[in-house]
Amino acid sequence: MPSAQTAAERIAELRSEIDAHNYRYYVLDEPSVPDAEYDRLFKELRALEAEHPELVTPESPTQRVGGEALAAFGQVRHEVPMLSLGNAFEEQDLTDFDRRAREGLDLPAGDLFGDGAELEYSCEPKLDGLAVSLLYENGHLVRGATRGDGSTGEDISANVRTVRNIPLKLHGSGWPAVLEVRGEIYMPKAGFEALNARQLESGGKPFANPRNAAAGSLRQLDSKITASRPLELCAYGVGRSDGELADTHIGILQALKGWGLPISRELKLARGLAECREYFQAMGEKRDALPYEIDGVVFKVNSIAQQRELGFRAREPRWAIAHKFPAREEITELLGVEFQVGRTGAITPVARLKPVQVAGVTVSNATLHNMDEVARLGVMIGDTVIVRRAGDVIPQILGIIAERRPADARAVAVPESCPVCGSAVERTQLIKRSKGRETVSEGSIYRCVGRLACQAQLKQAIIHFVSRRAMDIDGLGDKIVEQLVDKELIRSPADLYCLTFEQVVALEGFAEVSSRNLLKSIEASRTPTLARFIYALGIPDVGEETAKLLARALGSLERVARALPDVLVYLPDVGLEVAHEIHSFFQDAHNQQVIEQLLKRGVQLQEEGDIHPEFAACATLAGLIDKLDIPFIARTGAQRLADRFGSLEAIIGADWLDLRQVERLNEKAARALRDYFDVPENAQRARDVEAQLRDFGMHWQSERKSVEGLPLAGQTWVLTGTLEAMSRDEAKVQLEALGAKVSGSVSARTSCVVAGPGAGSKLAKANELGLKVLDEPAFLEQLAKLQA
Template sequence: MRAQAMAPHIAERPVELLAEEEAKGELARLAIAIAHHDELYHAKDAPEISDADYDRLRQRNAAIEARFPELIRADSPSRRVGAAPAAGFSKVTHRVPMLSLENAFEEQDVRDFFATVRNFFRRPEDLARVAEDAIEIMAEPKIDGLSAALRYEDGRLVLGATRGDGVTGEDITANIRTLETVPERLAGHGWPDMIEIRGEVYMERAAFLAFNAERAAAGEQVFANPRNFAAGSLRQLDPSVTAKRPLKFFAYGWGETSAGFARSQAEALARFRDWGLSVNPHSRLCHGIAEVIAYHRDLAETRASLPYDIDGVVYKINDLDLQNRLGMRSRAPRWALAHKFAAEQAQTVMRDIMITVGRQGTLTPTAMLEPVTVGGVVVQRATLHNEDEIQRKDARIGDTVIVQRAGDVIPQIVGVVLERRPPGAEPYKFPEKCPVCDSLAVREPGMAARRCTGGLICAAQAVERLKHFVSRDNFDIEGLGEKHIGAFWQDGLIRQPGDIFRLKADVIAEREGWGEVSASKLIAAIDERRRISLDRFINALGIP
């Protein structure tokens, strides 16, 4: 509990300023958080944070471990890949683990990675092969899909499996057979008697948007992005459901094999093509670090024209002899690197600016956008942060704006396309009164935020404080989410925190969408949280 209570403050502290005890608590918090998000992403296909936010968690964990190696935990995320397979499918053990990849976010990260490769070797002939201007690297678009392994024996497909936690995956053979790009029998000749071919299952963007449109028209829940849709489709218990969804497969590697079949990554990809498997045509054999970085820049500029989502480039040392000698770390090979793209951007029209009021009265502007797909997610709103940001960007209603997904729950506006500004667009005037209670909205000297002075007479502040009170880090009352808090407030059932503990099952049961069973469960959940730790209680009250 102590580590959790300290986390909100320590989580923002630079790693170099952490004391040993604080670092220990942070590693405990990060291990729990990353395991939670791994489970959502790999086993349930329902991530609740962006890839950028997830990467930041892993980067912070790695930085703390590098500074305090004696504190590395047995359950460290750096020793784990993915998440355990879900129930519903039989388990498959990968005889050669399906490892994750080390990530790079800046060009310097890429140069540092290959400098580490050069430092691994000593013989002059080896150093010549890995020299910065000469090393052969296969650069492949990093498809944002679901990793899968296909086992062929005597050329026939006998098993399909997910990656799972890297060691144990799920048997999805019946589903993988429904993909047109997965051959039932390998073509050509020269394939080993047994080979496990690895690759990515994905869905093209146009097919995803069409399918989502059909679900929305039918009143069904839509998927957030093509990756989630592909993962959910591949893990259907009924293969006929998977067969109706246009999934595709790109081969990019291999695991266990009964015999060698190539001397380089480039040759291996060529063999895959000869055997009837799809290989990404945009993969490129590069010579030297400058060439791979140039390839990354080119692909970043043209990625929007690709029919599928990608989130970076994977670099693999081409020579398999060098790969084998470099070997593996605990969760990633030393011969491969994933170079992620910067947060994706798109342009759209800002139709309006909506002001919301937080639990402390802060007025926050949100851009209401013409819907636009950014990285496979349909974005309709984006944060403008505060009054100063609107003025600094000179964002006006009707402007064409640049939207960026940079790990925020709500994407952000990073700029305005001035040459597309419509005639008559007026500078935005930030409200001086609360849009909810009409109280004066004051901006204190030196502060970025303008705040409503209505306090608890402001319905927006009161509701937001109640939402904070029952949130996960505070009272954590199961079944009492933000939607129910808002509805109970609207109908006068609750006005202050104590009212939550005076709710009656018979009153709730009569409400639309509720019944005796669900109402009784909610009251039981509330009763369970009548006693909580002091630190949670203080935080729930909003006391810093």
């Protein structure tokens, strides 16, 4: 170091030079110095920092070696959810995705004379790693998190700081004050092979594949272990951003590259579906030559404005899709079939295979789904089978090689008794309901009838009950639940609220602090929202969104538990089969007992109230007649009956002379109506439904009015474009709290459209229909008035 230069100046110079070399090596793929020169600079910097520890900063290249081990990961709530992508496995899936995107943007469709308007797509390989979120504030990396369930992830800040191609400080200038970068952390093939070689040398267990190795490395509580692993990042987008970014996806990625973040070197712009197909084929051909594993290609609509216009459905964007490569297949021997018992008692056959490598992963088990699938495949124990990883993830048996069947091959037989509890195994029945008739047939699922007396069902039911999106009891992992059930400390979810400190501390892996923390977590779970509680109960076919709908619409557990199937179908997206599942669950005596115990043991449901104004007086007499599915009585016929008689009792009691006076009601329909109501059970069913509609306030004679505090009850609002003061999800929550229904499409029934920057076809349609339109400032002003 020149004498005139201070240690601080030389350290700053070395850091700048090393950062520049890292950028050229990892981001530009243009290394400018040999490894030996890089190592010399790094060694000099480390020596200077050792002499002057007061000059060490978190952003120094030397600070990627990991710190003290953590006791546990903290949780990070994603301000912008990290959604998963829809998958395309066939070429038609990609074609359908492109069609839906163009239709959603109201682009001209093709005809005999042309292919219509084409969309621009960004194309990049789908890396097989772990999705992460990196938060930069004023250019400095302040937090790293896993994707988790999309809403909440784990804080892995200490670990991501050890990944060498992640800049601890952004390069250049112009980046937003707050920037959340999203990307995939993966392990290159060469690094994976070297890591496994070291594992074997040290007597450790090798990793199954690079993805597992990357995920396991990032979730180490000791960041020094992470630092020793050959991990890399590839940025694929942004989440939260407090500042202006480019108006295209590729433009944003190029900006990230300029700020020092590595992006895919295979990134390409495609114009139209044909170029997307060409890119997919090209990547498939070079897949094995790439230095990292990929399992497909991701296509994203390139225009950010068009992305916003297309929006999201359920938990995935409408503007992006992952086109997976065809599954890779191998052949092996079926050694046996075991039967596993799930949460609902379903007995599922699992194939035990002679281990075989499929797409780089050792496969020794494969799903057989159900006995119908076993019959379809014609598979027998001892067969040579074709195995594939569906979507490169789940191993499954594709077929058999019949000519290789041995003479001693054995048929796959369903056990007569449950392999876990010994209870009887019964085949499910499928009940198809239509036009007043029920058709019963055998289902493909076999179930253990032991219910919660079966430890397998009990364990799975409690694992679901305590999960993050249900009752959210932290510290109750699968292994702990298994211990509690095996030791017979809990026989139902309600028993969790009777656990004592002495019982918990005696469990394997528990000490005083962890025991008290678990009991605190159980105590904190006593006040779930109604929606969480319904979801936690594990009702068949009732997922998180359906649970939210039941809670929001009916307002109380008592109403949900009493609701008849014919009433539940008045709720959007609740079909008759799901309605019967919900009703059957709450009619079951054992389930009633568990719910009663939970409430007696201190579970207090939050956010209960009246039925939502949207569903007040939502039923009509014609609608009720139509929903009874009387043969030959369609919707128009039901409306004519309602217009003629005016009440359910009048229709039930109508004689032939009365029915003949109903306009355009033919003799066949009149006879069907009379035959239906001549059955006492049918007449009573209709009366029961009407009585409950009246009781719930859903009856056509119920009062339809805005409940106090819900000034927008009965109104339908549409959000389009970008909102700057809040996200569209936040705006939706506030509007729903005021009683409004928030729709994704504009129609003549729309009450108001809120249009932010980038609003497109929805705004144009609103103007065409002469609807009320508010910009964001006017919307915020109206919200303030309504909430005052």
